[in-house]
Amino acid sequence: MTSVLSIDARSGQPRDLGVTDSTPPQVAALTAAAVSAVPWLRAQGRTGRAALLDRIAAELSSSADSIVAAADRETALGVARLTGELTRTAFQLRFLGGVVRDGGYLDIIIDTATPDTPMGPRPDLRRMLSPLGPVAVFGASNFPLAFGVAGGDTASALAVGCPVVAKAHPAHPETSLLIAEAISRAVSAQGAPAGVFGLAFGYEAGIALVQDPNITAVGFTGSLSGGRALAGIASARPRPIPFYGELGSLNPLVVTSAAADERAAEIGTGIAGSVLLGQGQFCTKPGLILVPATASGAAVTTALADAVRRSAPGHLLTSQIAAAFTTSTCAVAQDPAARVLARADGDAGPGLTGALVVAVPAARLLDGDADGLLAEHFGPFAVVAQYADDGELEAVLAAVEPALTGTVLAAADVPDPALATVVELMSRRSGRVIVNGFPTGVAVSWAMHHGGPYPAATTSETSVGATAVRRWLRPVTYQNTPQDALPAELRDAAVPGLPRRIDGTLTIGQPVGLAGHVIGGSEHVAAGRLEPDPGRQQPG
């Protein structure tokens, strides 16, 4: 029985948590309990599950002090940052509850029966998204709360009716345990079976979870190597399951020539702030800064370097992360074309890591052996590359692996001739394109996308925002099914506020049949018309 140790991120002191790594029978018991909790989550309906999320948010908030204290001890991220992250985590739970109350996520499409299509009679077909079943969640090291045991993966899965078995992160097991206890209090308070949420400990338990036949999907936030390995296990199962991995990325940032001319110092300082945020331990940290090889571009670089030099060394999340950071960034700094642009000046005492930024000509990135310069280095590090012209910039962006984000700092006061092209280039290889802002901020909202082509993520889905719920759902179409045997949202009766596409026409809160038989499947499909919700006030 391996004891679970909680390591103080600053002192390195271990503490025995009094729990042990989950054994295979324990993992199997957790997933079996999760299966048995599926009917309860279904029976709650959308409003009942939203109420559960609200209650979890409340329990987290009322345990905020102890959770933040444990997280600070285990991650060294600081009480202020972690307090904000707890607020965000509670907000996210309530937001996703709102998303399921809204119901649009069900993506309901109803084609009523008709004898009259170009292909002959068509039966009644009613489609909606349904929950997959129990899912496994692997949280991140760098956001122990918002991407942790009660983070976006867990919240979005519970919201749509999927029980969760989370794996405690080895870098913050006590935080994981305290959050799990808060969730369990909420589960109990709502009268839910305990299997709605479970927590497993240990490396072997993580693998067992991904292989467990009761698990129907996996959410993962972490490293490329770990994610790829688990994705391979998920796809090698007798019955493969989707593996939603958010793996981080290089997040290129481009400063246009006009932007550098306009506000070099502001831009350089701003970039440094984004690189250094949370000691550089953001999935969205800009790791490659492309600046024009002009005098203004040099001024951007100078301001960036000054800010990096002034930054204070700090504790990284774990000693393993700190060691890996030092090793990998040292190697990159020794590239013959690279020069050290700036190092944090402050005293790097025991366990402290200082920021490092190196500079290379952009042409170096096109040599074909610049993998180290083009890789993500988790921690306070970035590569600044001076590009000679638009052609070189375009070539570098084509050489960069797809990313979570692509950022453009463009002229703000005058039209920037480079803007549209760089936005277009970034959009082809990023999940989010940011103009005149920084990538290290991910709003929890309807339109957010936090993902991107591989290696940023293993699928096209997002782990943040309203559409994160899509990961835990699959469509089911009911053909000629009597009203009583249909899910409530698919019946003829109006469901106030619920969006449904009926016979090709998007409606909200409308009963089936009112709009008549507008056939979506005609030879020339009419553009979707809008049938408003009669129970709601209409503008003008």
Add this chain to the structure above:
Amino acid sequence: MTSVLSIDARSGQPRDLGVTDSTPPQVAALTAAAVSAVPWLRAQGRTGRAALLDRIAAELSSSADSIVAAADRETALGVARLTGELTRTAFQLRFLGGVVRDGGYLDIIIDTATPDTPMGPRPDLRRMLSPLGPVAVFGASNFPLAFGVAGGDTASALAVGCPVVAKAHPAHPETSLLIAEAISRAVSAQGAPAGVFGLAFGYEAGIALVQDPNITAVGFTGSLSGGRALAGIASARPRPIPFYGELGSLNPLVVTSAAADERAAEIGTGIAGSVLLGQGQFCTKPGLILVPATASGAAVTTALADAVRRSAPGHLLTSQIAAAFTTSTCAVAQDPAARVLARADGDAGPGLTGALVVAVPAARLLDGDADGLLAEHFGPFAVVAQYADDGELEAVLAAVEPALTGTVLAAADVPDPALATVVELMSRRSGRVIVNGFPTGVAVSWAMHHGGPYPAATTSETSVGATAVRRWLRPVTYQNTPQDALPAELRDAAVPGLPRRIDGTLTIGQPVGLAGHVIGGSEHVAAGRLEPDPGRQQPG
């Protein structure tokens, strides 16, 4: 250079098509041309791509005679069936054109900037789905047109802006070639670059396509073994890509006790028709028929057996398929618990295959070693299992692998006490649940779902219907991006008919800003309100 041979499905006679298997450089040239066609497809916009699909449909229709003749020779499916399938294929192209004209598939979500959320200021965020890039398409043996080179995979990919490289099916290369020529005429007529569509021949070329770095996703309809192998190649790439495989399934069908009492003969005859349709070569063929162990259930079985005996042996798609069918069904018929219920009476001359149905007690399926009885056997074959009671029925349905479809034949004239439970059980393990109908008909419509949990399909997506386009898209969110640098559909201006969720509120054809700042990300999210399209007529 391996010549491509077209085999007459009835006579076995080969014909040299005058083309050879595609070499690795030829495959690379096809995918490079596809990459270079991406900008043209983007520039056409939604209406331009819909026009391309309309034109392809027209070219198919004007070449119908030669395509149907070739397909009949290569598949033995018959001119009547293939003529209908060509009509369906043209309809499907036009339907998917209508889906992109509608624009709802873009799943647009816009959160305008606000200083005022519980998490502080939020930037302007605008999300829509964007095309992945060139995709590879592997069509099916059993629908050489509707799931072929110009089938649903190709149509849905082109519709959203993804160039296609199709692999010609080895069982119908001439059909594939004629369809490719029709597509190329349409591509040329629309002024498109040839790389919009390409055709490759040969087994090795298929593997090269899945491995090709320019290919961003794969659509596949075929066998479990072939699909699983290609899926493994797709996920083992240095940069894995999504593999959308539709692999077929057992498609259980349940006759309730009340339904058997009501109309046994009609049901038995109807089931036989569904099993025998297209010589049993449908992905949705019901392969397991569960009937009650009652006198009425026996009457269902008798009617089914009579119809099977009266059926005429026919040619299967290929001699390999016929040989595999004979081998696998012979083995199943020798199960100690099985008895042959009916064989086609007619003369099974050279190359002809007759239908076979075997019967077993349902309890046999629960023994744990009934894999053969619970497997899909492609061709005119089914297992009839008599279930003793609801508990046994439920246990059997739990033992069946997930399927494309699950069918319930229930009492039609009176309420059927078994209906709701069986629908619920089927919905947990099927992509489509059919009541009082047969699964061997897949309407091309907004609400159709043709997929299901593994092994029915390798993902949760559908290969038929409006939402088939989802497979070729990924979300991109634009943050604080100026109007000029945004895709047209994300700009502030109204786009007539276009559904967009703006600040949490679903709208159609509305400009951004008109609805004011209804914040979706508030602590308690308001249910989506509806903002109608002022340019369209509203009902009552």
